[in-house]
Amino acid sequence: MKSQAIKNITILGGGLIGWTAAIGLARGLQGQPVKITLVDEQKEIEPAITIATPHIFDFHKTLGLNDQHILQQGHAQLVSARRYQGWLADVPEFFIGNNTHLPVFKGIELHHCVKRCQAGDYNDYSLAAKAASENKIIISSEERGSLLASFNVGMHLDTAAYCQFLQGAAQQLGVNVIHASVADVIQEPDTEFIRQLKLTNGITLPIDLIIDNSGAYSKIMAKTLDIEYEDNTDNMPFNCIFELQTHSSTAVKSYSTLLASEYGWVEQINMPNKVHYLLYANTQKHDDNDIENYLFDIAGIKDISAVAIVQHHIRPGRSRRLFYKNCMVIGNAASYVGSPSISNLVMAQRSISRLLDLFPSRTCFDSNAREYERLLMNDYREAEDYFALHCYLASTSVFTSPFYWAMSRTELTPRLQQKIALFSGSGRFDEELNLIFVRQSWIAILAVCCRESNAYEPLLDSFEEQEVMNFLDRVALDIEQYLIKSNEL
Amino acid sequence: MQANPIKNIVIVGGGTAGWMTAAALVNKLPKTRYCITLVESDAIGTVGVGESTLPHISQFNASLGINENDFIRATKATIKLGIQFKDWANIGDIYMHPFSETGHVTQGIDFHHYWLKSQTMGDTTTLDEYSVAAMAAKAKRFAPPNKNRESMLAAYNYSYHIDATAYAKYLRDYAEHKGTKRIEGKITTVNLKSDNGYIESVTLANGEKVSADLFVDCSGFSALLIDKSLQVPFIDWSHWLPTDSAVVVQSERDIDLNPYTIATARSAGWQWQIPIQHRMGNGHVYASQYMSDQAALDILMTTLPGKATTEPRVLRFKAGCRKKTCHKNCVAIGLSSGFLEPLESTSIFLIQMGINKLIEYFPDQHFHQAGIDQYNQSMSYFYDQIRNFIILHYHATNRNDSEFWNYCRTMSIPDDLSRLMTLFKECGRVDRTQFGIWSAVCIGQGLIPEQYDSRIDSLDYQQVKGFMTNYRTQVQRAVDTLPPVEMFIQNVMKQ
Numbered sequence: 001m002k003s004q005a006i007k008n009i010t011i012l013g014g015g016l017i018g019w020t021a022a023i024g025l026a027r028g029l030q031g032q033p034v035k036i037t038l039v040d041e042q043k044e045i046e047p048a049i050t051i052a053t054p055h056i057f058d059f060h061k062t063l064g065l066n067d068q069h070i071l072q073q074g075h076a077q078l079v080s081a082r083r084y085q086g087w088l089a090d091v092p093e094f095f096i097g098n099n100t101h102l103p104v105f106k107g108i109e110l111h112h113c114v115k116r117c118q119a120g121d122y123n124d125y126s127l128a129a130k131a132a133s134e135n136k137i138i139i140s141s142e143e144r145g146s147l148l149a150s151f152n153v154g155m156h157l158d159t160a161a162y163c164q165f166l167q168g169a170a171q172q173l174g175v176n177v178i179h180a181s182v183a184d185v186i187q188e189p190d191t192e193f194i195r196q197l198k199l200t201n202g203i204t205l206p207i208d209l210i211i212d213n214s215g216a217y218s219k220i221m222a223k224t225l226d227i228e229y230e231d232n233t234d235n236m237p238f239n240c241i242f243e244l245q246t247h248s249s250t251a252v253k254s255y256s257t258l259l260a261s262e263y264g265w266v267e268q269i270n271m272p273n274k275v276h277y278l279l280y281a282n283t284q285k286h287d288d289n290d291i292e293n294y295l296f297d298i299a300g301i302k303d304i305s306a307v308a309i310v311q312h313h314i315r316p317g318r319s320r321r322l323f324y325k326n327c328m329v330i331g332n333a334a335s336y337v338g339s340p341s342i343s344n345l346v347m348a349q350r351s352i353s354r355l356l357d358l359f360p361s362r363t364c365f366d367s368n369a370r371e372y373e374r375l376l377m378n379d380y381r382e383a384e385d386y387f388a389l390h391c392y393l394a395s396t397s398v399f400t401s402p403f404y405w406a407m408s409r410t411e412l413t414p415r416l417q418q419k420i421a422l423f424s425g426s427g428r429f430d431e432e433l434n435l436i437f438v439r440q441s442w443i444a445i446l447a448v449c450c451r452e453s454n455a456y457e458p459l460l461d462s463f464e465e466q467e468v469m470n471f472l473d474r475v476a477l478d479i480e481q482y483l484i485k486s487n488e489l
Numbered sequence: 490m491q492a493n494p495i496k497n498i499v500i501v502g503g504g505t506a507g508w509m510t511a512a513a514l515v516n517k518l519p520k521t522r523y524c525i526t527l528v529e530s531d532a533i534g535t536v537g538v539g540e541s542t543l544p545h546i547s548q549f550n551a552s553l554g555i556n557e558n559d560f561i562r563a564t565k566a567t568i569k570l571g572i573q574f575k576d577w578a579n580i581g582d583i584y585m586h587p588f589s590e591t592g593h594v595t596q597g598i599d600f601h602h603y604w605l606k607s608q609t610m611g612d613t614t615t616l617d618e619y620s621v622a623a624m625a626a627k628a629k630r631f632a633p634p635n636k637n638r639e640s641m642l643a644a645y646n647y648s649y650h651i652d653a654t655a656y657a658k659y660l661r662d663y664a665e666h667k668g669t670k671r672i673e674g675k676i677t678t679v680n681l682k683s684d685n686g687y688i689e690s691v692t693l694a695n696g697e698k699v700s701a702d703l704f705v706d707c708s709g710f711s712a713l714l715i716d717k718s719l720q721v722p723f724i725d726w727s728h729w730l731p732t733d734s735a736v737v738v739q740s741e742r743d744i745d746l747n748p749y750t751i752a753t754a755r756s757a758g759w760q761w762q763i764p765i766q767h768r769m770g771n772g773h774v775y776a777s778q779y780m781s782d783q784a785a786l787d788i789l790m791t792t793l794p795g796k797a798t799t800e801p802r803v804l805r806f807k808a809g810c811r812k813k814t815c816h817k818n819c820v821a822i823g824l825s826s827g828f829l830e831p832l833e834s835t836s837i838f839l840i841q842m843g844i845n846k847l848i849e850y851f852p853d854q855h856f857h858q859a860g861i862d863q864y865n866q867s868m869s870y871f872y873d874q875i876r877n878f879i880i881l882h883y884h885a886t887n888r889n890d891s892e893f894w895n896y897c898r899t900m901s902i903p904d905d906l907s908r909l910m911t912l913f914k915e916c917g918r919v920d921r922t923q924f925g926i927w928s929a930v931c932i933g934q935g936l937i938p939e940q941y942d943s944r945i946d947s948l949d950y951q952q953v954k955g956f957m958t959n960y961r962t963q964v965q966r967a968v969d970t971l972p973p974v975e976m977f978i979q980n981v982m983k984q
Binding site for chain 2: 003004005006028029031032033356357358359360361362363365367368370371418421422425426428430433457458459461462
């Protein structure tokens with residue numbers, strides 16, 4: 001029998017997502033007689049800073065990538081929490097830590113205990129959040145039972161430097177890179193499978209599997225295979241990111257700030273000697289100039305001729321198929337689910353892991369592609385819900401500008417409505433398998449959304465209040481001791 | 490403290506479901522705040538099947554602090570390492586659904602792909618030969634899995650064949666000892682609150698009224714509360730699972746102890762053989778539409794592994810599930826919530842899941858709808874998964890020797906199952922969140938993938954052959970070190 005093994009994989013489109021796919025595949029298929037080629041069209045300009053959730057370390061670990069040197073060279077900043085500013089009318093700011101396993105009381109989760117004892121805010125008992133609020137960085141560990149195992153750190157990355165890191169590693173593993181554009185796409189007549197890419201430099205690439213990372217108006221999935229990209233502009237309050245960087249001697253921070261403002265959300269990231277501002281706004285609701293002036297304002301820039309704002313246009317939505325024929329989409333070609341709560345980077349990492357689990361043959365059976373899509377769609381739905389929860393929270397803020405008006409009309413999926421109802425009724429959160437956001441990230445944000453509710457796990461009443469309070473006091477004391485020991489950034 | 494905690498819980502019915510629920514709740518809920526009452530009548534019999542169990546039962550026992558050896562002694566338990574299926578895909582076929590994955594995932598690829606590749610190279614070994622549980626079962630050997638995860642003897646699981654009536658009795662002692670109140674009596678009326686239709690109380694034959702905040706319906710097929718009183722509809726699945734009867738009988742156990750259940754396909758259903766220490770449990774499940782009671786009985790009686798020790802009795806049932814297993818202030822656990830035939834020994838497992846979810850979403854007096862919805866979603870997820878898995882056994886077959894098999898082979902099946910079967914058939918992929926070991930069952934049922942993972946083509950003939958031989962040898966060596974299962978049971982009984 002002739003082998004059906006895939007021999008030629010082409011990734012169309014470089015950048016952060018393209019190189020993530022390249023390194024993921026090169027590592028995952030090491031030892032296989034597969035030729036991986038990345039066609040770099042160099043079209044999109046990406047934000048200079050990428051917010052990487054803690055997943056990035058898992059991704060590196062499975063790939064056996066050594067991330068030490070990217071950290072050492074100052075291109076990355078470790079963070080343990082996010083600071084929300086201006087989101088609530090009654091609370092000027094709060095921190096949400098990257099919690100993973102907070103201490104439990106007799107099998108009952110900590111947030112129930114906080115409610116039972118009316119002992120303040122859930123995030124007061126998160127080492128990650130407390131450390132960030134004092135601008136201290138504490139490195140998590142896997143030591144069981146220790147508070148150091150209660151959270152994960154994420155990273156702020158210099159996009160270009162990280163890309164270069166991935167590129168170097170991928171090329172070492174044999175990934176070819178070609179700088180050219182696509183001139184023509186050749187399909188197999190009966191199956192419509194993509195079989196060749198003719199490039200502008202005259203090269204013709206044979207194709208078994210193509211990974212389309214060619215942006216929101218994707219070349220293969222949308223244009224060649226005619227798969228629709230479903231717009232989700234109604235449920236995504238912004239359509240553009242305004243990016244501004246300033247040189248600054250302000251100290252680095254162990255958290256990022258997400259500021260709610262009239263014009264949208266501003267993500268503020270302090271890197272060594274630089275501060276980055278990413279303003280998520282809607283150019284249909286507000287005038288570009290107003291948005292830009294506002295951004296200059298909060299960045300404290302008086303001389304606007306000295307700095308430039310870069311606009312990144314977004315196409316909220318999702319490709320109707322994520323894997324069709326012998327083509328799979330990643331990056332903006334697949335979807336824009338909505339930063340700032342999640343970046344396309346995580347989705348690309350998940351996509352590649354799923355692809356390796358369900359690695360196809362040349363036949364690319366539809367059943368296999370659909371299984372891949374089914375798994376990935378769970379991820380997308382979760383990401384969309386998680387994002388929508390932010391919109392839900394924001395719609396209760398003091399702002400009434402068109403940006404927020406749009407937000408207040410965001411439709412919550414029945415799944416999310418159920419999550420909110422369950423949490424506000426009993427503080428419970430349904431455990432699902434293989435969440436992108438760990439259980440504690442969901443709880444942390446739900447706890448803010450449902451802060452009016454006093455409900456908690458009924459079985460907690462089986463214990464004396466004093467006993468529960470002692471538990472909380474102990475946790476608080478432990479946190480304090482860790483903070484005393486640790487240094488400021 | 491919560492404004493409205495629940496105080497009184499009444500469990501209606503005292504079979505396996507009732508006493509498992511009572512034992513779990515009384516163990517979990519403090520006596521000072523909760524009062525648990527179980528109402529049952531000695532005059533009403535229990536179905537008492539569910540003699541074959543799944544490995545999860547040890548978690549249940551452990552959560553109650555029940556010692557394994559005590560449990561084995563009390564329930565006359567024997568060890569189960571899987572189910573042997575005979576005559577399912579074709580008459581003469583035989584395979585094991587073991588309590589272990591078959592082989593290890595290697596280079597990120599499921600083991601059965603290596604087996605498939607090896608088959609294309611002329612290998613004739615069965616998948617069973619790569620499973621420690623399957624091979625130990627066949628060799629009638631057993632020891633509890635090794636705790637060292639590197640060991641070949643760590644990668645399997647086990648369960649028990651038990652006397653289910655004795656298990657209920659054991660749990661009754663446990664629950665009563667811990668403070669569950671038992672009321673003997675037959676329920677004549679269920680009284681609903683006039684304002685919201687919640688159950689207020691049940692009236693017994695002697696006139697006594699028993700009221701509670703939360704009612705658990707463990708009344709078996711009669712579904713006194715969830716059906717007769719709250720009228721929650723039953724979703725009928727008999728078009729997918731047409732067996733509706735079983736004739737059961739106990740017999741002497743003349744044969745050696747098999748550490749597995751035997752499920753033999755018959756012309757209109759299948760037959761079980763479950764060994765416990767002092768006897769065999771036997772039953773013949775059939776579709777009455779395709780076979781008379783007498784014919785079913787004859788088949789059972791002529792194939793008994795020993796002399797019958799009880800009068801055969803016939804059970805009737807219908808495959809299906811309540812539209813909601815939790816409604817208002819009532820939770821249905823056990824046969825009142827639904828029925829799936831015992832082919833994959835799931836009835837005690839479903840009871841256990843019902844109890845776990847009840848504790849996970851334990852209500853207060855508000856009976857928040859979101860919690861109820863979540864409970865119902867979880868339970869219907871379990872029911873659907875197991876239903877699909879059972880249908881798979883009937884549908885993936887080549888048998889065409891009877892009207893019954895012709896029906897099953899050609900019937901339309903649930904979309905989800907169809908998707909999973911195509912996925913396996915085309916490319917050998919398995920959704921790992923599914924209930925059961927799909928690769929073993931699909932291949933055993935003759936559903937052989939058209940392609941293996943083509944990444945294995947990077948290995949040459951010698952490499953694949955070497956890998957397979959080596960794995961098989963390791964399994965065999967590991968199994969050879971195990972003592973006979975009889976010895977394990979005898980040691981437990983001696984203590």
